[in-house]
Amino acid sequence: MSFNSNIPxxxxxxxxxxxxxxxxxxAAGVEWVSSSELADTLGLTSSTVRQxxxxxxFSGTSKKGYETQGLEAELVRVLGTDLTWRTIVVGAGNLxxxxxxxxxxxxxxxxICGIFDSDKRKVxxxxxxxxxxxxxxxxxxxxxxxxxxxxxxVPASVAQNVAHLLIAAKIRGLLNLALTHITAPKSVAVVDxxxxxxxxxxxxxxxxxxxx
Amino acid sequence: MSFNSNIPxxxxxxxxxxxxxxxxxxAAGVEWVSSSELADTLGLTSSTVRQxxxxxxFSGTSKKGYETQGLEAELVRVLGTDLTWRTIVVGAGNLxxxxxxxxxxxxxxxxICGIFDSDKRKVxxxxxxxxxxxxxxxxxxxxxxxxxxxxxxVPASVAQNVAHLLIAAKIRGLLNLALTHITAPKSVAVVDxxxxxxxxxxxxxxxxxxxx
DNA sequence: TAGATTGTTAATCGATTAACAATC
DNA sequence: TAGATTGTTAATCGATTAACAATC
Numbered sequence: 001m002s003f004n005s006n007i008p009x010x011x012x013x014x015x016x017x018x019x020x021x022x023x024x025x026x027a028a029g030v031e032w033v034s035s036s037e038l039a040d041t042l043g044l045t046s047s048t049v050r051q052x053x054x055x056x057x058f059s060g061t062s063k064k065g066y067e068t069q070g071l072e073a074e075l076v077r078v079l080g081t082d083l084t085w086r087t088i089v090v091g092a093g094n095l096x097x098x099x100x101x102x103x104x105x106x107x108x109x110x111x112i113c114g115i116f117d118s119d120k121r122k123v124x125x126x127x128x129x130x131x132x133x134x135x136x137x138x139x140x141x142x143x144x145x146x147x148x149x150x151x152x153x154v155p156a157s158v159a160q161n162v163a164h165l166l167i168a169a170k171i172r173g174l175l176n177l178a179l180t181h182i183t184a185p186k187s188v189a190v191v192d193x194x195x196x197x198x199x200x201x202x203x204x205x206x207x208x209x210x211x212x
Numbered sequence: 213m214s215f216n217s218n219i220p221x222x223x224x225x226x227x228x229x230x231x232x233x234x235x236x237x238x239a240a241g242v243e244w245v246s247s248s249e250l251a252d253t254l255g256l257t258s259s260t261v262r263q264x265x266x267x268x269x270f271s272g273t274s275k276k277g278y279e280t281q282g283l284e285a286e287l288v289r290v291l292g293t294d295l296t297w298r299t300i301v302v303g304a305g306n307l308x309x310x311x312x313x314x315x316x317x318x319x320x321x322x323x324i325c326g327i328f329d330s331d332k333r334k335v336x337x338x339x340x341x342x343x344x345x346x347x348x349x350x351x352x353x354x355x356x357x358x359x360x361x362x363x364x365x366v367p368a369s370v371a372q373n374v375a376h377l378l379i380a381a382k383i384r385g386l387l388n389l390a391l392t393h394i395t396a397p398k399s400v401a402v403v404d405x406x407x408x409x410x411x412x413x414x415x416x417x418x419x420x421x422x423x424x
Numbered sequence: 425t426a427g428a429t430t431g432t433t434a435a436t437c438g439a440t441t442a443a444c445a446a447t448c
Numbered sequence: 449t450a451g452a453t454t455g456t457t458a459a460t461c462g463a464t465t466a467a468c469a470a471t472c
Contacts, residue, residue: 189417205401
């Protein structure tokens with residue numbers, strides 16, 4: 001079997017959860033984890049867990065389950081967080097600045113090395129160890145620093161325009177935080193993390209729970 | 213047919229996109245939109261769009277498509293953003309403070325009326341029009357202000373504990389921003405918006421695009 | 425050994441797409 | 449009228465679950 005080529009997005013989403021949980025076990029010194037323990041903690045079936053982990057080049061052991069250190073290392077490798085991903089944030093509003101200041105990302109290989117805004121009053125102001133840069137410098141920075149990920153943290157009305165600029169500058173992937181759909185060629189990966197949309201999913205879910 | 217009872221999550225996610233796009237059309241004065249226009253802009257098939265919209269109590273018109281004002285109103289109603297959802301944020305770190313300061317949410321009916329932190333040095337400091345409150349006041353505030361949504365913006369290590377507190381105080385739904393899985397009883401809705409997990413999905417997607 | 429757990433195949437379930445009659 | 453578009457049924461596709469032989 002050829003491993004981890006084209007794992008479905010649904011499986012990749014769950015792998016981020018397996019990884020988070022296994023990292024916790026490892027930190028606590030736990031050496032083994034079974035598919036049923038993973039399933040119970042994450043609200044899945046053990047079948048799904050074993051099916052998912054079959055995409056990965058790491059085998060469990062009969063009677064014991066999966067060795068946590070090895071599994072963590074393999075999940076990290078598959079997801080690519082063993083690499084350094086140069087990342088820039090476009091939009092120095094509250095959300096954009098918060099991402100730059102958040103430590104979680106750097107710890108996982110996402111090196112935020114630039115923040116940009118079109119507002120002249122924001123350009124030059126400090127955000128952590130960075131200074132807000134002018135949009136003119138976007139393309140040059142992407143090239144010179146070999147930036148592969150762009151985070152779109154601008155209002156919905158300008159999100160697609162920002163995406164065009166990033167794509168023209170040969171970005172490889174976009175994280176879209178704006179409450180709008182972003183179109184990109186197949187060669188550029190797009191992942192949505194639209195918080196306002198998540199809140200709407202939540203309001204629907206609460207309403208339908210009440211109906212039952 | 214009984215409308216909008218138990219619409220699948222995949223459909224609800226797309227509805228947030230239909231809504232965002234239709235709001236844009238309305239703001240621009242466009243009166244009609246077809247399933248194929250929606251499909252093309254959002255990267256779907258027109259079949260999916262029509263199938264999705266059949267869950268909603270609003271009909272299109274032959275030859276013309278869907279009337280944008282009526283569709284917007286119905287999507288807003290189904291998703292529940294015509295209601296006011298009292299919301300609190302737990303965690304006054306960069307991300308938590310950014311959410312309080314973000315205007316998008318209030319515009320969509322999510323009224324953030326409290327922010328909490330266990331760090332005594334943060335308690336009392338101002339975040340926009342709010343002051344950071346002590347965790348002691350969490351349950352009381354949820355009850356007195358009829359808060360239904362809790363946003364978890366704390367480190368992964370304490371996220372589940374915070375969830376327990378919110379659930380004990382009879383919260384109805386949780387938006388989880390922490391990079392860990394959160395367990396809740398079936399009566400409490402949970403939606404994940406784990407940004408670090410989204411970045412990992414992106415790094416995997418970029419890697420597999422490169423492989424092709 | 426007996427029993428627990430994996431890895432994998434086959435069955436089920438649900439979501440997406442295709443097709444087309446009905447409609448304006 | 450002719451043509452475009454919906455709404456819905458049926459077909460396809462993919463993801464989840466069940467089952468169980470293989471393993472330690």
